[in-house]
Amino acid sequence: MDCVFCGIIEGGIPSNKVFENDRVVAFRDIQPAAPVHILIIPKKHIPTMNDVTSEDDALMAELFAAARQIAGELGIAESGYRLVNNVNGDGGQVVYHLHLHLLGGTKLKGLN
Incomplete structure (x- = not known):
């Protein structure tokens, strides 16, 4: 793969990690x-x-819990942020490993 x-x-590709536990990792987008x-x-x-199954429900909850924690630690929880998940080509997915984009730190436009 x-x-x-x-x-x-796996640690073979460097990243700027902001969060990691046993099942989730988060890093700054390049x-x-x-x-x-x-x-x-x-x-x-x-x-x-x-490709998410009912067996992954707890893992999906962990992704959202990590997002809340990271937003708080980075000081954007109160001002607001956006979570985005792109699915397949028409949805804008480029890397085929499920991921959430946590976006903030400015007034975000669109998607009202």
Whole structure:
């Protein structure tokens, strides 16, 4: 398998981590779309949201809990932030390892 996020999880690809536990890791995006742009990923390789099963429910909850914690630690929880999950090509997914984009640090436009 040739997955850049799996390479980050395994430590073969460097990243600027902001969070890690046994099942989730989060790091700064190398092409940020906002002043704060964090990618939050499960350590389990799941290609897309379409591949999530009921066995992954607790893991999905952990992703959102990590997002809340990171937003608080980075000082954007009160001002606001956005969580985005792109699915497949038409949804804008580029890396096929499920991930959340945590975006903040500025007034975000659109998607009202």
